[in-house]
Amino acid sequence: MAHWKDNLLLKVINIVTFLLFTGANSYGALPPFFEPQHYTYLSPEPWIYGTWGIIHTLLIGLLFYQFTEIGYHTIIEGVGWRFPLLAILTAVYGGLSNSSSNDHTFSFVLSILAFVTILFVGATVSHIYRSIKIHHPPKTLLDTVFVHIPFSLFHGFSVVLIFVAGFAAFGVDASSHPAGLFTKAFVFIALLLLEGTAAAYVFAGRGDVVGAAVISLSLLAIFQRQSIGRSGHFIHYSALAFFIISLIAVLRATIAALSGSSRITGARATDEERAPLVG
Template sequence: MAHWKDHLALKVTNIITFLLFTGGSSYASLPPFFGAAHPTYLTPESWIFGTWGIIHLLLIGMLVYQFTETGYHTVVQGIGWRFPLLCLLTAVYSTLSSSYANSKTTDFVISILAFVTIAFVGATVSHIYRSIKLHHPPKNLLDTAFVHVPFSLFHGFSVVLLFVAGFSAFGVNAALHPAGIFTKIFVFIALLLLEGTAAAYVFAGHGDVVGAAVISLSILAIYNHQTIARAGEFIHYSALAFFIISLIAVLRATIAAFTGRTNVGGATDEERAPLVG
């Protein structure tokens, strides 16, 4: 039986790193450019970054939950020291993504560093996500709410941020340059990959509706921001189409989870998709 003092150093470190590195720093990626050094043709509307607030609120619950016996097995054994590392990397990404300079070369270097950092964030959260999904399935409502849901959100949102950071580093400045044919092609491919990733969350294994939903809503945020006047009809309506496709998959999986019917992948009742993995 786990005691609340077991691995106390890790539990305290989790709290300290969360307070020092996660708190307000992640919100630096909100206005004015929403996590990018300059606006691109994949920049989403700012409301999607409210996802950070939901993630952080649930993670506060995780920091309390880790002192319980069930929370000990999931948080300490399933996540371990990767959570403090994730907090640190997220803070570095937030700082880089909200840093601007008058020099075009300096901005480019910062954008590259932000892209590399969010890739490390994605890799770290993927390790956590895989560990709790495969080895620590939800045991109760608290396990679901304070561990599985926030990391499903974090995992899905990190995929979106990787694409946003990539366009910031290598794409054109939407405020200065119109979208050319290659920009339109790359935006279309990015949206296709995002929609495919959202579908994969639903179809893979037992499915993950929460992870799929945050990607689907991010595509909607891209559609909201990339208006016809701003990005042209092709990008605007491509984002709308991919949002609708991803939303249909999310809604079908959600209905299957609540009704107990077979899921969109044809699984049996025992294999139907839950809300989180």
């Protein structure tokens, strides 16, 4: 049986790093405060960055939940020291992605560093995601709400940010350069990969509707930001098409999950009705 004082150092470091490195990033990422410095042909509407606010709010619950016995096994043993590392890396990425400079070369270096950092963020959250999915499946509602949902959101959103940061580093500035053939091709491939990743979340293993949903909404945000006047019909409607496809997959998985829960509940009720009144 785990005591609340067990591995107290890690628990305290989780709290300190979250407060120091995540708090400001959480508020700064909420619309209308956040506006990315680099506008590309894959940039989404800023409202999607409100995902950070949802993630960080749920992670506050994780900081309390880690002091419980069930939370100890999931968070301390499953997530471990990767949580403070993730908080630091995310803060570094947030600082780099929000930085700008009049010097084109320095701005390019910042974009490259932001892209490299988000790759490390993605790798770290992937390790956490895999660990809790395979070795620590949710046992209670609190497990689901304070551990699995925030890291599913984090994992899905980090995939989106990798593509966004990649275009910010290597793509053309959409505010001053028209979308050429190669740009449209690369954007289409990126949108296709995002939609395919959302489908993979839904249909792979036990399914992850939350991770798929955040990618689907990101496609909607890209569609909204890439207006016809700036990006042309191709990028605008490609994003819309992939959003609709991913949304259908998310809705089908959600309906299937709800139907499965209803069948399980009904089966349990039937078994209880058939059970003898006296053992």
